[in-house]
Amino acid sequence: MERNRDQPDLSNNPRDAALAWFVRMESGDADAADRRAFHAWLARDPAHRREYDRLAGLWGDLDRVADPRKDRRAVTTRRRFLAFGAVGGAAACAAALGGVVVLTGWPGDLKTGIGERRTVALDDGSVLTLDADSALSVEFTARERHVRLTGGRAHFVTAPDPDRPFVVTCANGRVTTANASFVVHRCLDSVVVAVEAGTTSLATGTEPPLSVTAGQSRSYGPDGPGPLLSQGVAVENAWRHGRLVFQGQPLDAVIADLNRYHPSRIVLWDRPLAGLRFDGSVDISRPDAALNAILRTLPLRTLRPVPGLIIIRSV
Incomplete structure (x- = not known):
């Protein structure tokens, strides 16, 4: 008998369903029943495959992600x-x-x-x-x-x-x-x-x-x-000079500060990740590079299921 667990939202909207499946399959918790149901959903409609591939394309190395504020640099300078x-x-x-x-x-x-x-x-x-x-x-x-x-x-x-x-x-x-x-x-x-x-x-x-x-x-x-x-x-004045400085800060506090500058909302997938500690200094004018600097020092990976949302989870 298969265990009872929440299933992704299989609404009539392929994009919503694709997001739900993408989060489930990338979570590391998907079991055999999930994988069977997922492949059946993919085969049911070509639109399902297109929407899922679109989401999968958002996953990538943060080093290759262009700074989303580049076009706003003049505005930032005036501020x-x-x-x-x-x-x-x-x-x-x-x-x-x-x-x-x-x-x-x-x-x-x-x-x-x-x-x-x-x-x-x-x-x-x-x-x-x-x-x-x-x-x-x-x-x-x-x-x-x-x-x-x-x-x-x-x-x-x-x-x-x-x-x-x-x-x-x-x-x-x-x-x-x-x-x-x-x-x-x-x-x-x-x-x-x-x-x-x-x-x-x-x-x-x-x-x-x-x-x-x-x-x-x-x-x-x-x-x-x-x-x-x-x-x-x-440390508390570094933001006025364009940087965020952390000295052994827990990851949830680090992400809370970075969220004030990053154009995407960053959330922690696993509760235990909140207690990881980070030491370092990041450039707040390049928020994606700042996030990447944090990820390089901790056993983490990112999930970007939709534009405007970044999920951090353990490797």
Whole structure:
């Protein structure tokens, strides 16, 4: 008696059925019954073979895949931003950026798309740069300047205001400063705060506030703050210089960062793959090459069943 298992969707749409069969046959889990049913489906209609061959043609060595953003390079160049050094004043940084959008008295939401970064000068003289596929909201009151990061990553250069602290909230944490340059990064299961210049105060849940100063970084999550780190600032700022840097990061976190730049959605087929660790630096202007660099160091292969979707599975 053959075991009971889910069968691919054999809808009236040959393309949908071909996708379901392609995923099943490339999964490594197909058994003899699957193979018999698959060959019977192929023989049933010439359209089935055409659609399946079309999908199979999408499989290939990533080294041969042209960078899909090549035709958009001019657009990407126009979106590049100056990297800030030590903070000599947010107003000076805003002036140096020249083409930065100035939002006077602006409340509300700011979002970026896949591969898009955006720099905004606020009406208090502070400057923020939003990483790709990120989102935040801004609300200034008479008592504080409040930014809520709801996804992705952002770099902040705050202008001094003795009457209104600058506050960034993300998940269960609150970063407060009078004048600093820092990054807040919302990861899969944690948030990282990395300070370039100045001093910030990090409060999480009911824990007492902790100081994070220039050259330091600290992560926090549902269980509270992690240890103070002295090497995370450069890593968390690398995206502003066109790179993503990973130091022993789990694969699911690496893919989450790369997904903000890659034109295709990348997903992990096998849950255990999430825990694989990756060390390296990749060029975010060439997202397919960046993915290939990751794959070269780990026992992985890709499945591209349809345009716009990349499945990573074990070899």
